[in-house]
Amino acid sequence: MPQPDKRALLAEGLSAGDDDAALHARLVAAGVSAAAAKYEVDRLAKDPMAAMLRRQAARMAKQQWLLTNQQRLAIEAEGGFALDTLDRPDVAAFYRHYYEANRPAKLTGIVDHWPALARWSLDHFAAIAGDTLVEAQVERERDPDYELAKNDHRRLVRFGELIDWLRKDEPSNDIYLTAYNSGTNAAALGLLWDDLAPIDILDARGGRDGFFWLGPRGTLTPWHHDLTNNLLVQVVGRKRVRMAPPWASDRMKNSRHCFSDWANEPLPAGPGDADTPPVLETVIGPGEAVFLPVGWWHQVEALDLSASMSFTSFRRANAHVEDYTSYGEIG
Ligand SMILES: O=C(O)CCC(=O)C(=O)O
Structure with a gap:
């Protein structure tokens, strides 16, 4: 059975705004052992690329909130x-x-x-x-x-x-x-x-x-x-x-x-x-x-x-x- 690509899974999770628990669950769901998943997630604390991906995901979430406000205003508009x-x-x-x-x-x-x-x-x-x-x-x-x-x-x-x-x-x-x-x-x-x-x-x-x-x-x-x-x-x-x-x-x-x-x-x-x-x-x-x-x-x-x-x-x-x-x- 092919080994899951842990780096790819982590990158996907970080871009989606996963916190550590969600990242861990993502790896385990893909077949990574709980111990190996914990090791990978813990390592991210010192990884500048992970920090940057987390910041980008937060920026995207903020922008999405602003866009969702536009939607609310348009749908709730008179008429x-x-x-x-x-x-x-x-x-x-x-x-x-x-x-x-x-x-x-x-x-x-x-x-x-x-x-x-x-x-x-x-x-x-x-x-x-x-x-x-x-x-x-x-x-x-x-x-x-x-x-x-x-x-x-x-x-x-x-x-x-x-x-x-x-x-x-x-x-x-x-x-x-x-x-x-x-x-x-x-x-x-x-x-x-x-x-x-x-x-x-x-x-x-x-x-x-x-x-x-x-x-x-x-x-x-x-x-x-x-x-x-x-x-x-x-x-x-x-x-x-x-x-x-x-x-x-x-x-x-x-x-x-x-x-x-x-x-x-x-x-x-x-x-x-x-x-x-x-x-x-x-x-x-x-x-x-x-x-x-x-x-x-x-x-x-x-x-x-x-x-x-x-x-x-x-x-x-x-x-x-x-x-x-x-x-x-x-x-
Ligand atoms: O009329 C069409 O088939 C397409 C028109 C269109 O998409 C446009 O003008 O941008």
Whole structure:
């Protein structure tokens, strides 16, 4: 029988905030004799690495307490933990109560003036850019990590071919033009920007700096958080958006970068429990939008053939990415 790795067990226990008795019990439960476990635990008293791990665990516990307070306040708030819908929001009120408060919202009436709402269709896309090469994310269904490995899934496709395939209206998560493809698509699909117009809550760039999303019914963007504040505007079809707050990150299984091991799990809307985060859920249709604050987890499913735009050009710096460093393994 293999010997338990006592150092690994101790490191695990110290990181979890175990006291000496809990560390001892952890070793014994893994098959270490009581005498050997006592020897190992006693030795930690002189180990500077153990002292540091203990301090780190205490810091983490303190931070978790602060986050739990955020949860209590949000759940006990008047109206409960809920997503507000703001119709034609006042710009100053939006910034004060949502953007600066790191609070999501569903927004309506902010793009009623966009010609895209009447114009965008597969025929329109084919007419203005059918012969153009666009970049898409492809072969997503064969790879459970298609978002994390998104570079491997980039391909150039003729826009007209993709449009013909979309006309079949088959549900699929295999191909999706996403914001990640914008480096190519912003130029390739430049004529589409003539169908957009400025949005009051954004800065003055007139909607021309947005990111285009086009895919069939059934695309799934797995649970992740963005590194910026983000506005997702729906133009064609509907999307279901699920959101979980940053203060519930202890339940988000965040083992890598900004991604969650919940992947596309349909975490239920509601206050959550000890294992699952509180979740807000909404469906946005043509002309509707959702404000996704930085750090909020979200998962998005297209319920129909869908075309959307997203924007990060708020009237604030929105530069949170500049001091983000956790790109690798976390959990
Ligand atoms: O619309 C989607 O599929 C995903 C949108 C999203 O996750 C984002 O804009 O950050």
